[in-house]
Amino acid sequence: MSLPEKQTAVRWYPPSYDIRVESAPVSDILDPDDAIVKVTLAGLCGSDLHVYRGSGLTKDHTSGHEFLGEVVKLGSNFGKNVSGRPALYSTLKVGDKVVAPFTVNCGECHVCRLGYTGRCPNGLLFGSPLLEGGQAQFVRVPKAGGTLYNLSDPQAWSLSVSDKNTITAISSIADSSLLLLSDILPTGVFAALQTLNHPKVQPMLTGKSWPNSCLQMTSHMPLAQDPLLPEDRMLNLAIVGLGPVGICAAVSLLDMLARNDLPFRVVAIDPNESRRRKMVAVYNVIPKEDRGKGEFVVQDIEEAKETMKGWTDGIGATAVLEIVGNNSALTLAYDLVRAFGAIISVGVHGSKEMPFKGVQLYNKNVSFDFGRCPARSMFPLAVEVLVRRQDVFGKVGTESSLIDKIVGFDEAKQSYEDFDKGRIGKVLFDPWK
Amino acid sequence: MSLPEKQTAVRWYPPSYDIRVESAPVSDILDPDDAIVKVTLAGLCGSDLHVYRGSGLTKDHTSGHEFLGEVVKLGSNFGKNVSGRPALYSTLKVGDKVVAPFTVNCGECHVCRLGYTGRCPNGLLFGSPLLEGGQAQFVRVPKAGGTLYNLSDPQAWSLSVSDKNTITAISSIADSSLLLLSDILPTGVFAALQTLNHPKVQPMLTGKSWPNSCLQMTSHMPLAQDPLLPEDRMLNLAIVGLGPVGICAAVSLLDMLARNDLPFRVVAIDPNESRRRKMVAVYNVIPKEDRGKGEFVVQDIEEAKETMKGWTDGIGATAVLEIVGNNSALTLAYDLVRAFGAIISVGVHGSKEMPFKGVQLYNKNVSFDFGRCPARSMFPLAVEVLVRRQDVFGKVGTESSLIDKIVGFDEAKQSYEDFDKGRIGKVLFDPWK
Structure with missing residues (x-):
């Protein structure tokens, strides 16, 4: 041509x-x-x-x-x-x-x-x-x-x-x-997939405590089985940032949770009210039978902190999806996440220094996944x-x-x-x- | 009594x-x-x-x-x-x-x-x-x-x-x-286990490219199989810090690699010559038949950087085990690791700010696991x-x-x-x- x-x-x-x-x-x-x-x-x-x-x-x-x-x-x-x-x-x-x-x-x-x-x-x-x-x-x-x-x-x-x-x-x-x-959709899927595939989330998916939940290694390691109690398998998740990518992450995450029949509670967080309204409208469009067996709430920052405390007895979120790309979002993710939790960050970060002291990361046994989809x-x-x-x-x-x-x-x-x-x-x- | x-x-x-x-x-x-x-x-x-x-x-x-x-x-x-x-x-x-x-x-x-x-x-x-x-x-x-x-x-x-x-x-x-x-031994095992169980290391272990290597999710996701080429499955690993815990990590890692029959190259790094000498003496005690199918070298920082470059064509380490707990060790780990690599940090970190800018973490798609064993x-x-x-x-x-x-x-x-x-x-x- x-x-x-x-x-x-x-x-x-x-x-x-x-x-x-x-x-x-x-x-x-x-x-x-x-x-x-x-x-x-x-x-x-x-x-x-x-x-x-x-x-x-x-x-x-x-x-x-x-x-x-x-x-x-x-x-x-x-x-x-x-x-x-x-x-x-x-x-x-x-x-x-x-x-x-x-x-x-x-x-x-x-x-x-x-x-x-x-x-x-x-x-x-x-x-x-x-x-x-x-x-x-x-x-x-x-x-x-x-x-x-x-x-x-x-x-x-x-x-x-x-x-x-x-x-x-x-x-x-x-x-x-x-x-x-x-x-934006693959980036949302990337955030959701990394979350559910994270080793620190695996005990909830497999019903085996860590490190028995280490999938690739267990066949070589003679550990006893230990089925977790049903209440231990609840996934308490937070999504920070409800721009278009954040909404894609929420929809992808809900889809994976529902298809895998996993019990969950998700709080989706944005300080901007119009973004929260959009997220609620999107969620309402999903048919009830496709929403999985969990709870999904959309809140501002302070509400969300209280919600996560209430859900987890103060222990914190299993994992947090950070879809913003700045230090206040990372700090919020740190505050929300539990010890031995995971922060999945797909936001595009700039030239600021990380807002964490080494002792904070050590004391919470935090894991991070950073980077481009x-x-x-x-x-x-x-x-x-x-x-x-x-x-x-x-x-x-x-x-x-x-x-x-x-x-x-x-x-x-x-x-x-x-x-x-x-x-x-x-x-x-x-x-x- | x-x-x-x-x-x-x-x-x-x-x-x-x-x-x-x-x-x-x-x-x-x-x-x-x-x-x-x-x-x-x-x-x-x-x-x-x-x-x-x-x-x-x-x-x-x-x-x-x-x-x-x-x-x-x-x-x-x-x-x-x-x-x-x-x-x-x-x-x-x-x-x-x-x-x-x-x-x-x-x-x-x-x-x-x-x-x-x-x-x-x-x-x-x-x-x-x-x-x-x-x-x-x-x-x-x-x-x-x-x-x-x-x-x-x-x-x-x-x-x-x-x-x-x-x-x-x-x-x-x-x-x-x-x-x-x-x-010290469980802490070494913890570092080695987190390394080999990390999602970014799974493609080498499973022979499946990411995200097909996401073990828990794939049975629900109809992706094609794609066996990786043998040369793609080489694990290029670095251990930063050869104090007693670092040596425990090295011995544990070598043991897991050998038992799982994985191909590997490991560089163990310390600026202190007497620590390097101890690490070499420990390695020499392990019988040849238990050393697995890989290469293990003990080097100072500058040698190790060159070694990793040579092994990987400049791409960097699959994962780095950081067993020191200070910012120079973390910075070295960052310099050594590949894009889409993992840094497993079991060192006890103090009150210093993390030595990374957000853009560095985003640009390398780095993952971190921090914290106490x-x-x-x-x-x-x-x-x-x-x-x-x-x-x-x-x-x-x-x-x-x-x-x-x-x-x-x-x-x-x-x-x-x-x-x-x-x-x-x-x-x-x-x-x-």
């Missing part, structure tokens, strides 16, 4: 608050692993605001790391079945609908093979000085066989969903929902949550939807401003509107 | 560096759950030096949290089989040989049932203003049915070893080795390591032994001083010598 030479794109200029919608060149294939994607929807994400507000970057670039689209051109390494390379190099076709994670990952190095795609040494962040972003009509995707997820054929990559019903269902999902796969590895799990929770994710512009509206690029500059000021929630751009 | 009224004890006086060996009252049973233990050996531990050097405590007390002995008197709650109480309340007898963890734990609250005995809300540290220590001829053990481990009958508590050979072997182990169960829960695993590694632990005063010498209380004052100045290694006291 011959690509157009020019396109309309949303571009950021240094040092800050300077968004321009302008004509920009369309990139052609630069490397045999590249794909060119025609963007059908692009998202505006909270982390776009880090760049928008000025984080020291000095090079103008096309914004955006959330996009969905259609493959319009493939590099010469596609159409070849090379052993050891991601299957997408042999199966992806022009015309396929694809979504990308917010970072490039090759899918074939040691780090990617382990599943840690968010830290691929060949990784680049879309919408950064090193890689033009997706708030454009066309976007070049490097290492596209490893990076892209083929929504037209979810079996194509080695880590794909295997449930036929899921595959059928994907084709009926709105693009505005599929777009959530690029960042390996979104590409999370796609299969995120797709499943998306398919099951269409009641939550399938809406635009309602009280319970994560997406406020879909607008054209003509409203991009104003949308950045409104989003930065907290006047609107999540906005998607239709580059062709 | 009628106890003597007076005994000889090693007592600490505020504010610092004031150790007196003097006559002190023998405590009788104060609570129906108490046991009185006649001490046959007591240890001098690195963490005794925190108190010795002056940490703000203002009340004099008998020192020591490592002791081994014989039950001489039991409270009235013993000899009764009460449902839900630790079995030891019905089985422990006067004359039994027992070891205690360094903290009291009731063994019957929610926290203890989960296995997190090191943070029992009823817990007290032996050798503190709240509980007289074990560097004495007699010691009172509160909550003794939960706290003590019966070496005369290791099946007595619910978390006991089930291997008959192990039970037989315990009776042939020297007291100087059994004393290591009170603190729940020694009582670790006893069964620690006993197994002790039995198997008698070649290492069964010695006193040799080049490879963890214990330099056994002395009487008349040498206690001098031993504290020499230990504080680094002039001697670990010393045990025989209160009856």
